[in-house]
Amino acid sequence: MPMREAVSRFVRDGDTVVIEGFTHLICFAAGHEIIRQGRRDLTLARLTPDLIYDQMIAAGCARKLVFSWAGNPGVGSLHAFRRAVERKTGGTAPLEIEEYSHFGMVARFAAGAARLPFWPLRNYAGTDLPRANPRIQTVTCPYTGEALAAVPALNPDVTIVHAQRADAAGNTQMWGLVGVQKEAAFASARVIVVVEELVEESVIRSDPNRTVIPGMIVNAVVREPWGAHPSYAQGYYDRDNDFYVAWEGISRDPAKLERYLDEFVRGVPDRSAYLARQPGLAARLKAKEALSAGVNYGF
């Protein structure tokens, strides 16, 4: 299914949207299409908002952000996010925030995926996080009497996962850092999978341990090579660190950020046009080969 159709059918105004991926496999292609289609009032949730949510905040898609670490990984700040929260001039409309730690967000997805109302964890005592976010609560263990932290389930309306490969039915395989994508997908009402390569079902069946998301929970499969750029896809392309560094200067200046969105997001019809504007990506970022040894699934 083309990205345009997947977003138009499965992402609605007001939705809680999760585009997961910890540094790795972040689906910028889907975020850009959501901006192009002018979605509004979204609650954007993910552990690390990264550049993609900074762009979506700047484009006015977001009403609220749910997160645990809002920075430019390895570089510095997300300035559209900061302007919105610090309410500086040039910022977008005030952004509501709901903040956890990574463990808290992981636990929220785990509860959502297991269809439990909350998840207990030993955390947050002594910190100011429960004061900043009253949804972080305390429960008493019925067996030991210990006071434990509790975080509420997170059940997104739609989760978008980028992966190396899937078959047409959405059986999805990924390798390298897998983050919290499995839990986020199982927690979600709808799931869009975006892949570097569409493969035959027989390829999936030849290595079933590598399947992270089964087709039965997937609503749409989109083939979008380089769809995670400027993040990376292990075995396909490296992170475009130059762009992450450049984002510091682009996002710091609202006018520059608008020009970026006009040129590379709103000003292109789709991902292939985005890539056509950046010749030389493959020469710069294509992954070297490091093949696994393979295993015998025979019996």
Add this chain to the structure above:
Amino acid sequence: MAAVAASELADGEVVFVGIGLPNLACNLARATHAPNLVLIYESGAVGAVPERLPVSIGDPALVTGSLMVCGMADVFQLFLQNGRIEVGFLGGAQVDRYGNINTTVIGPYERPAVRLPGSGGAAEIAVHARRTLIVAKLNPRAFPEQVDFITSPGQRCRGTARRELGMPGAGPVKVITDKAILAADETTGEMVLAALYPGVSADEVQAGVGWPLARASRLGAVAPPSGEELRLLREVLDPKKLYLRG
């Protein structure tokens, strides 16, 4: 700082590694006295042997050749909360008298003067790692008597000791700065001056700290990095000076 941090790690220890200086310190330790150090990154790489200096905590070089890659639910539940992490490295915009760390906001939470990135995995690392090491440059604004926001708990949080709060780990035992090492006093939990870098006076350290700094009963002296450590840092581990500035 990287060499001092490296010297705090023992061979065979399991370390939860943050990006930047901690990463450099861990790889220096691995190249010198601690070849069997196990590096775990919150991104899910276990036993990582990065061939290049990772540009972020989720760098693909952490995956290639590692012992295991797991999901983040496993990182936090099966490794960290399970008690498998011996050392956690933390940094922060503010570190206070009791080793509480702020990486959330400068100013009031509802209307911050500066919005920082937030906890990431730091809150739970400070709770669960058997001990944590804080790495930060001395500066009175970075070392206030009390942080604006407690993101990661130290030895005492607003008057209550961490043990009373049910935290399994020992918390921040040392703060490695660019001029001295501070250490948590075993009785009071307060960060006190424990050792000076060569050529640094106690007054200079006090000038970078926003509370009256007590001294450990025996003040140590930090040895300067060896020629081999400097060579490894400058020529092998960070030749592009991504983290080795100043």
